[in-house]
Amino acid sequence: MHSQKIQQLFVRYKILALLIAVALIWVFFHVKTDQAFITPNNLSNLFRQMAITGMLACGMVFIIIAGEIDLSIGSQLGLLGGVVAILTVNMGWGTWPSIGAVLVLGLMIGAFNGFVVTRMRVPSFIVGLGGMLAFRGIVLYVTGSSTIAPAPDDLIALGQGFVPPTLSRWIGGVIFLALIGITVRRRVRRGKLGLQQGSVWVDIARLVAIGVVMAGFIRMLNDANGIPIPVMILLALLAVFTYVSTQTVFGRHVYAVGGNMEATRLSGVNVGRVKLVVFAIMGLMCAFAGIITVARTGSGSPSAGTGGELDAISACFIGGTSMRGGSGTVYGALIGALVMASLDSGMQLMDVDNSWQMIIKGVILVLAVWVDVLSGSNRNG
């Protein structure tokens, strides 16, 4: 009886289970590495590592919710990163114009993939597989298979720099106040409409928990030079993507298309267009990730992003996105990315052999989805 209640709690607040999993992983590594894991510097690195997978996961979660898949994103990342390096290093473009051009190019590549999937009706799995090879081939061709360096300093600052500590505190404060405002307004509106209300205490407890986590997060990273810029960009993307998925017409249509494409089509929604936009957004995220990769390493490497699609897809599935489409959350996918990054970082600190790292990550992915299947087995559809 009691265990059933706990199970229900986890099904309802899947996110809670994931956070507990992250905490357990951290504590495990902390103990195993003689207190070297949960330190400001290590966590700062961990979050920075996670930022790139996180950006890809933001786009991928929409793709999977819409009932599709994109295997080409690792190669797209490599290509777009390569282009930003060529523009800034070889062609002497300014950093910001180059970034703008690459973002537009990413959007176009994504839209092209979407066009092939929706208009030419090639299954997205195949389009991704083809793109994985073709885009990687293009990177090798345009870079002449060699690393392009050194990236200009203002670009490197984007990948290696930090947000000033005071600014982070201010941003944190503003976000916290905004969250309080949103919660209060939501309660007032729901009250007006006579809708079901959760208990006040749950809301307050949630706000307090979020506040504590945010304060802890900012304080800890400020102890190590501040919040890395890529992490700040990722957090901003999290906010934008969460807003799009929960508050916009487009977001609702993405869930509807993935949940039942036929019913959505018969409701007058242009399902092809929805999917095309989702692929375009994926391309844009690859551009973000590619730029940050170059900025972090200071160079455009032709092999950048190899295997990135697998990390992003794993992050989505660990984060509770349904394989059949129709359900999933952006923050879930990011916590999934955090799980993957924590495993990477912890095992590197422990000096685990690369072969074992891969085995363990693979097993954990399958286990996580198995647990998800078990907890969702009573659900229809």
Added chain:
Amino acid sequence: MSEYLFEMRDIVKEFSGVRALNGISLSVRPGECVGLCGENGAGKSTLMKVLSGVYPHGTWEGEILFDGKPLKAASVRDSEAAGIVIIHQELMLVPQLSVAENIFLGNESTKFGGVMDYDTMYAKAEALLARLKLKDVNVAAPVMNYGGGYQQLFEIAKALAKNARLLILDEPSSSLTSAETDILLSIIEDLKREGVACVYISHKLDEVARVCDTVTVIRDGKHIVTRPMAEMTTHSIITAMVGREIENLFPRVEHAIGEVIFEARHVTCWDVTNPERKRVDDISFQLRKGEILGIAGLVGAGRTELVSAIFGAYPGRSEAELLLEGKPIRVKNPEQAIKAGLSLVPEDRKRQGIVPLLGVGDNITLATLSHYARGGTIDRQAELQTVDTEIKRLRVKTASPELAIVGLSGGNQQKAVLTKMLLPNPKVLILDEPTRGVDVGSKYDIYTLMFELVGRGVSIIMVSSEMPEVLGVSDRVLVVGEGRLRGDFQNVGLTQEQVLAAAISHAAEGPAHAA
């Protein structure tokens, strides 16, 4: 020794307290063909599932004798081993496998314990096809190279390969052209001469009259009559099939009917897999303002195809000229249809109506989401207000509009889907089987809503397989049969017999008209 090859006695089958079959008996002699007739939902398919072992022995009451011995099939395999083979309405062939591989699927000739013995299989397949007078078939070619008529005969060959002594054919001609049907019927006549017994289930009474020696009619799960075909006429079969009074389940409200508002001309649809065959063949009709137009016909007659072509949702090739309020409208997809002022509530709620994991409210606003949005952002308050009003108005029973719709009962899901398609304020509302799988209370609510809508000047096209519903609700009834318009009746003193006769009537007679 009994004279019958096969006897079913007093079969009773219940589904959670509801009697789907109530004491049905059916007997077949060797070499005899028995026609099994009944309206949609009379219990024919349930009976066949009992017979063929889909419902294992013990899940129903009664007795089945085969060759005079009791048959206690635990599965389809058992009944097939005894010699009972059912051929389903939808063909059950694997299109990519060869003809011979399909005929012997699950029953393959092998050598060395597992290697396919193609030479033997091809020889046997050719012998079987020769028995069916099928020449020019390459048994090594994939099944998908052959049309629906051939495929139906491959199914029969597959049954004969299993040494079928009793062949059950469920609407075997529903996907065949009339020439193909002709071949099928003559083959059944040959098989009868060879001593194979048949149960022939069909709505097409002319086919039943041609091949069957005996006819059994069932209705509402009860046995109505069994007689030699010689003593029956098409008319007496129809009377036996219908034979029930319409109870007053329909809250009919008198309403004014205005001018012609919508017109569909020359609607034609081609089959998705068999491009030779027309599913809807040049149907034209008019609809007046405030009119409820019922579309009746048998399952597979082309009614759903007709309305989905009008709504721009037919998956294959289709053609139609549409006029709304005298002006031609262009409808190539549902988006355009809704913009033009048409709405469709589809037939298959689970597959085409609901998005299961989305909330009830999210489902209701799916077709009109942009109405509640500014700059792409949804105004949740405006959305929830509409949802709230609509849920109360239609009495959708849900604890909260945010609960996933999949948890609701069929009737409440249907009300939600109906609401969704009403929110765009259509001028013409198309309902395809609006009360399928819906409880009596929700049915009443849906009918009430329909009369309220026509009172406000909305025009409704309703496809329905439930004859009492068609007659209880419609102002006018179109009858569709084999893709053609077979009748256009004002619903004044119209009887089920007239409608059914028009639906079954042969194409040559042309559309019927009643005063």
